[in-house]
Amino acid sequence: MSTAPTFSRHQFLPSWHGWTTMLSISVADRLAHRGDFFVGTLFRFLPIVTQIFLWTAVFSAAGTSTIAGYSRNDFVAYYLLTMMARSFSSMPGLAGGIARSVRDGSVKKYLVQPVDYVGFLMAARVAHKLVYFGIAAAPFALMFFLCRSYFPPLPDATTIMAFLATLVMSFLLGFFLEATLGMLGFWFLEVSSLIFVYMLAQYLLSGHMFPLDMLNSIALTDSGYSLGDLMQLLPFQYTAYFPCAVWLGKIQGPDLAFGLLVEAVWVVIAAVACRIAFLRGTRRYSAYGG
Amino acid sequence: MMRYLQIFGTFVAASLVRDMTFRINFILECVTSLGWMGMNLAFYLLVFSYTSEIGQGSGWTKAPFFVFLGTGLIINAIVQAFFMPSAEEFAEMVRTGGLDTTLVKPVDAQFLLSMHRVKFSAFANGLVGVALVCWGASKADPAPSLTAWLLFPLLIGCGVAISYGLIVMLAAATILMGRNQSLYDFWFYITNFSRYPAEIYTGPWGGPLRMICTFVLPILLVVNVPAHTLALPIRAGDVRLIIAAIVAAVLMLVLSRLTFQAAINKYRSASS
Numbered sequence: 001m002s003t004a005p006t007f008s009r010h011q012f013l014p015s016w017h018g019w020t021t022m023l024s025i026s027v028a029d030r031l032a033h034r035g036d037f038f039v040g041t042l043f044r045f046l047p048i049v050t051q052i053f054l055w056t057a058v059f060s061a062a063g064t065s066t067i068a069g070y071s072r073n074d075f076v077a078y079y080l081l082t083m084m085a086r087s088f089s090s091m092p093g094l095a096g097g098i099a100r101s102v103r104d105g106s107v108k109k110y111l112v113q114p115v116d117y118v119g120f121l122m123a124a125r126v127a128h129k130l131v132y133f134g135i136a137a138a139p140f141a142l143m144f145f146l147c148r149s150y151f152p153p154l155p156d157a158t159t160i161m162a163f164l165a166t167l168v169m170s171f172l173l174g175f176f177l178e179a180t181l182g183m184l185g186f187w188f189l190e191v192s193s194l195i196f197v198y199m200l201a202q203y204l205l206s207g208h209m210f211p212l213d214m215l216n217s218i219a220l221t222d223s224g225y226s227l228g229d230l231m232q233l234l235p236f237q238y239t240a241y242f243p244c245a246v247w248l249g250k251i252q253g254p255d256l257a258f259g260l261l262v263e264a265v266w267v268v269i270a271a272v273a274c275r276i277a278f279l280r281g282t283r284r285y286s287a288y289g290g
Numbered sequence: 291m292m293r294y295l296q297i298f299g300t301f302v303a304a305s306l307v308r309d310m311t312f313r314i315n316f317i318l319e320c321v322t323s324l325g326w327m328g329m330n331l332a333f334y335l336l337v338f339s340y341t342s343e344i345g346q347g348s349g350w351t352k353a354p355f356f357v358f359l360g361t362g363l364i365i366n367a368i369v370q371a372f373f374m375p376s377a378e379e380f381a382e383m384v385r386t387g388g389l390d391t392t393l394v395k396p397v398d399a400q401f402l403l404s405m406h407r408v409k410f411s412a413f414a415n416g417l418v419g420v421a422l423v424c425w426g427a428s429k430a431d432p433a434p435s436l437t438a439w440l441l442f443p444l445l446i447g448c449g450v451a452i453s454y455g456l457i458v459m460l461a462a463a464t465i466l467m468g469r470n471q472s473l474y475d476f477w478f479y480i481t482n483f484s485r486y487p488a489e490i491y492t493g494p495w496g497g498p499l500r501m502i503c504t505f506v507l508p509i510l511l512v513v514n515v516p517a518h519t520l521a522l523p524i525r526a527g528d529v530r531l532i533i534a535a536i537v538a539a540v541l542m543l544v545l546s547r548l549t550f551q552a553a554i555n556k557y558r559s560a561s562s
Contacts, residue, residue, distance in 0.1 A: 046479045049499075050486055057348070057490035062341035193318055200325050209333050217339065 089174030089239035098182025176270035186281025207241025305408035319411035348489035353429035354521035360422030367416025445516035455542025462553035
């Protein structure tokens with residue numbers, strides 16, 4: 001007989017027993033359709049094939065070895081790294097799930113039981129990601145091995161450490177941004193249109209579609225302030241562009257340290273916003289029924 | 291034939307009523323698809339700010355390339371509007387046994403299963419596609435000939451037929467596999483290759499890939515042939531591709547019909 005995950009009333013994250021329980025649930029869920037999942041993950045790399053041909057064609061006609069500071073190989077490596085960064089920062093179903101739990105009333109069990117809702121969501125998401133990478137590691141390794149010639153030489157230890165730090169922070173940032181969005185369900189109930197706007201912004205502004213350096217050529221003011229500069233002010237770049245640019249050596253030295261600091265600040269801001277939204281939201285929340 | 295047209299008319303009317311019942315949802319769906327499409331257009335505008343052509347000497351400069359994009363939008367809008375909603379429901383019908391009810395109806399099962407739902411919001415992108423084709427064609431040098439304009443709708447039809455055949459075959463696979471909930475994902479990843487001009491597939495890997503996607507699984511003919519015919523001057527070799535597109539369309543329709551019937555024969559009800 002299994003027991004429920006344990007939390008204390010003021011505990012933000014669950015106990016070890018809570019973690020292992022949620023992890024085992026996530027593992028069972030993923031392994032139920034492992035073949036489908038494995039093939040599905042491999043299929044997700046197919047667009048990379050077309051990106052290789054597209055950028056080869058663009059470079060052949062452009063008559064230049066670099067575009068916005070990126071060679072053809074850099075572009076391919078960038079898209080592969082983007083897939084990895086997005087696998088950390090994307091939170092499918094998180095915002096929608098929170099809003100749905102508010103709408104259908106199931107959120108109330110987290111309010112009356114000694115369970116911290118945000119902590120529970122975080123634990124479940126960590127478990128989900130651990131299982132995801134456990135299974136997706138093989139397809140990822142295969143694709144990175146096949147495309148190894150597109151990557152520059154392995155960066156130094158500092159860059160690798162910085163890269164790993166950006167990935168962890170991109171996970172936290174993605175989680176808190178989406179969770180905050182979901183918490184708006186306490187006010188609006190239906191947030192699907194807001195989620196769509198967020199996804200659109202996320203896809204375009206995070207660097208998922210192309211390296212944000214390409215926007216540096218679009219000047220917004222006469223003084224040379226560019227669209228790329230504007231993107232640097234937003235948190236979205238840290239969920240895709242920033243980790244990739246770090247690995248490819250596009251951001252180094254003081255810029256790298258400053259970027260990591262700003263990313264950490266964004267994580268704190270998003271975490272505080274999420275917590276405030278939850279506290280304010282639960283204060284105005286009302287539910288009835290069994 | 292008239293009976294089937296009448297039934298299809300009823301499906302269209304019922305779908306329109308359904309879409310208009312949830313007007314806000316309909317508008318949101320239009321805005322959603324227009325948003326994604328707008329981002330893609332912005333991406334290609336950005337690419338063309340760094341290069342004048344995609345593929346050296348390919349002829350796919352900005353205006354012809356936007357004809358290509360517009361053609362893809364038109365074909366995709368037709369497929370998404372008329373066939374994909376039904377195909378998506380099909381997978382669930384096989385799993386739950388809901389297919390039984392359809393099979394006992396006195397109407398052709400393939401017709402009923404592949405065309406019973408029309409998604410009107412999908413036309414939003416198609417209208418933008420028409421505008422892009424008109425804009426790109428007006429900028430093309432030389433301007434498209436009358437023959438090209440006449441061939442264009444025919445080849446659009448061929449592209450739709452090839453896509454339809456592929457969808458039906460994927461749907462038929464649902465019956466054989468019992469579970470195919472990622473039908474749309476599979477469709478998206480396969481057709482990903484057709485979203486770019488065939489000329490980009492060059493080199494030791496690109497050449498064979500282009501041949502496979504042209505003659506084995508003819509997805510490269512779907513958008514490339516109509517767009518190429520309208521946007522770029524028709525050369526002797528292009529006539530062969532036009533014929534290939536027409537033949538592929540007929541073959542895909544026949545093959546999908548045979549596949550679907552074979553799959554239906556193997557169907558074992560999931561319901562009690």
